[in-house]
Amino acid sequence: MRGSIWARALLEGPCDAGGFPPSVVVCDGTIGGRPYRTVAVVPNRGARFPRARNGEFGLDEGLAVARAVRGAPPGAALISVVDVPGQAFGRREEAAGISLALAASVAAYIDERRRGRSLFTLVVGKAISGAFLAHGMQSGWIGALNDREVEVHVMPAASVARVTRSSAAEVARVATVVPATARDIATFASFGAVDDIFEVVDANAPAPDEIEAIRAAIDRAREAGLGIRAPLERLERPEAARRALARDVRARIDKAW
Amino acid sequence: MQRIVVERAGGAPVTRRAHVGAVASGNLEVLCEPPAGAGARITVETSVDGYEPIWRATLERFLERNPIAAAIEINDFGATPAMVSLRLEQALELAR
Amino acid sequence: MTPALLRRSYVEATPRERIEALVDAGSFREILDPFARCSSPYLAEQNIVAQRDDGVVIGRARLDGRDVAAIAVDGRFLGGSIGEAGGAKIARALERARDGAFLLLDTGGIRLQEANLGLLAIAEICDAVVALRERAPVVAVIAGSVGCYGGMSIVAALCSQIVMTRVGRFGLNGSEVIEQEAGIGELDARDRPAIWRATGGIRRVEQGHADILSGDDLDELAGALRAAFAAEPNRERLSLERLRRCFAQEAPA
Numbered sequence: 249m250r251g252s253i254w255a256r257a258l259l260e261g262p263c264d265a266g267g268f269p270p271s272v273v274v275c276d277g278t279i280g281g282r283p284y285r286t287v288a289v290v291p292n293r294g295a296r297f298p299r300a301r302n303g304e305f306g307l308d309e310g311l312a313v314a315r316a317v318r319g320a321p322p323g324a325a326l327i328s329v330v331d332v333p334g335q336a337f338g339r340r341e342e343a344a345g346i347s348l349a350l351a352a353s354v355a356a357y358i359d360e361r362r363r364g365r366s367l368f369t370l371v372v373g374k375a376i377s378g379a380f381l382a383h384g385m386q387s388g389w390i391g392a393l394n395d396r397e398v399e400v401h402v403m404p405a406a407s408v409a410r411v412t413r414s415s416a417a418e419v420a421r422v423a424t425v426v427p428a429t430a431r432d433i434a435t436f437a438s439f440g441a442v443d444d445i446f447e448v449v450d451a452n453a454p455a456p457d458e459i460e461a462i463r464a465a466i467d468r469a470r471e472a473g474l475g476i477r478a479p480l481e482r483l484e485r486p487e488a489a490r491r492a493l494a495r496d497v498r499a500r501i502d503k504a505w
Numbered sequence: 506m507q508r509i510v511v512e513r514a515g516g517a518p519v520t521r522r523a524h525v526g527a528v529a530s531g532n533l534e535v536l537c538e539p540p541a542g543a544g545a546r547i548t549v550e551t552s553v554d555g556y557e558p559i560w561r562a563t564l565e566r567f568l569e570r571n572p573i574a575a576a577i578e579i580n581d582f583g584a585t586p587a588m589v590s591l592r593l594e595q596a597l598e599l600a601r
Numbered sequence: 602m603t604p605a606l607l608r609r610s611y612v613e614a615t616p617r618e619r620i621e622a623l624v625d626a627g628s629f630r631e632i633l634d635p636f637a638r639c640s641s642p643y644l645a646e647q648n649i650v651a652q653r654d655d656g657v658v659i660g661r662a663r664l665d666g667r668d669v670a671a672i673a674v675d676g677r678f679l680g681g682s683i684g685e686a687g688g689a690k691i692a693r694a695l696e697r698a699r700d701g702a703f704l705l706l707d708t709g710g711i712r713l714q715e716a717n718l719g720l721l722a723i724a725e726i727c728d729a730v731v732a733l734r735e736r737a738p739v740v741a742v743i744a745g746s747v748g749c750y751g752g753m754s755i756v757a758a759l760c761s762q763i764v765m766t767r768v769g770r771f772g773l774n775g776s777e778v779i780e781q782e783a784g785i786g787e788l789d790a791r792d793r794p795a796i797w798r799a800t801g802g803i804r805r806v807e808q809g810h811a812d813i814l815s816g817d818d819l820d821e822l823a824g825a826l827r828a829a830f831a832a833e834p835n836r837e838r839l840s841l842e843r844l845r846r847c848f849a850q851e852a853p854a
Binding site: 538580582 | 615634635636645648649650651652653675677678679
């Protein structure tokens, strides 16, 4: 339940905005006296869709996150607290159109950011595939805990070997030569995708000084206007040296267009 | 992964660029351009190892029948010799 | 007359043939064609031969005179999956588009072999679609045999209009993946009629998740594409109230 722990711990004062399903924790509070809303997706054993009970981003989560984002109090910045094992895999989800649930969430984040609302993300656990696309990747500032369970990828580790019909050893080898396939946060950060990594002793029990450090970083980032930056702006930052290929493609398109 | 290069001196240069095919299972992509120097040079990149003699035979036969000067790049994913020849013919048709 | 014009089927046509058939005659100018060699440097290490256009075709074209970006994902190469180079092509084409864009989406989503670079690219593409659709049509066409899955299905859902055929499927996770993750009791990937009934073009248009249903014929699709460009952007597709009602219908009793 890291998501809910951090969603609450990040803000000053008691919080808990009501009216959301148990799988989406929404808190309103402040940091440095300025208003924020945190949003986390968490496990809900009693969820009505059986394939979305372990913290997966499913149909109801997409709608609830979209509602939480669009309904954030005026002037509040958003903090997406991310620990999601992925999107929900199920026949009901596909029949219902889960792509649209994720898109509703993405659209909410993008629309709010384009209207001037600052978006921040703190990755406290897993950030996988569609779930991360829908909840967290549209932020102008992305921070993460330096913890073994923090990982970014497009598929659970066990599935990768199976789908590529290779061994776990081969998958591990590929991760060392193709950093894009590595799961750890430091490697993801080497693509310029992460703004700050925070040391914590126990990611499930944040210490006051650890919380303070993150609050201060978010407060500084908000002050500097970093929360409204668009994803494509990351490409031009010096930290994104490793994305030279993408930059080169874009420059060549510009010449030819 | 295997890389194979076949060259042949002489031949009439192709005048245009041509591209056919795709890197899908049993398929290949062919990029054909006017030559850098004289003669024909075909470079093959394939994910299916162990067929060099067949590649050479297929490509040399193609160049025998079509004495062109060209720079040809083949990206292969397990195409049969017949498919390889077909794609080369298609590319040549567009490149002449 | 090119062979494409004799073959009237979208499914049988290549990505370039599809674009040529859909836009104003002779108006398509490809940008970063295979000879630009913007291919993936990450695949050789994984024993995969790279396709020179990285499985994405982009360019400029006219659609009833409009100056639009044409984008087509090649479903033949690695299941139409999106890597760093192809993803950058899509995003930049959307940013450069003047009077709108259309995307022919025959894609399984993020390319596993490039994982997080594909993930970053798709986040950028989502942003580019939303930015463009504020001022011009962005139309997704889902009509190929691969369907539109994964992160790219999120992209499609953000578009102003979606054109589908009965062949096209629009979903997030493919049936094989669901069967793997959840077991055959959840979904039998071999039951193709059931899969199309649930995620195919007929069902999606009926649900209101997609907008226009066309036949596979390229002329008919060209008309459908123009109709999509002329139509009002669909602001209801992602309406939370509409989705709540749709999802309630699928909830277990």
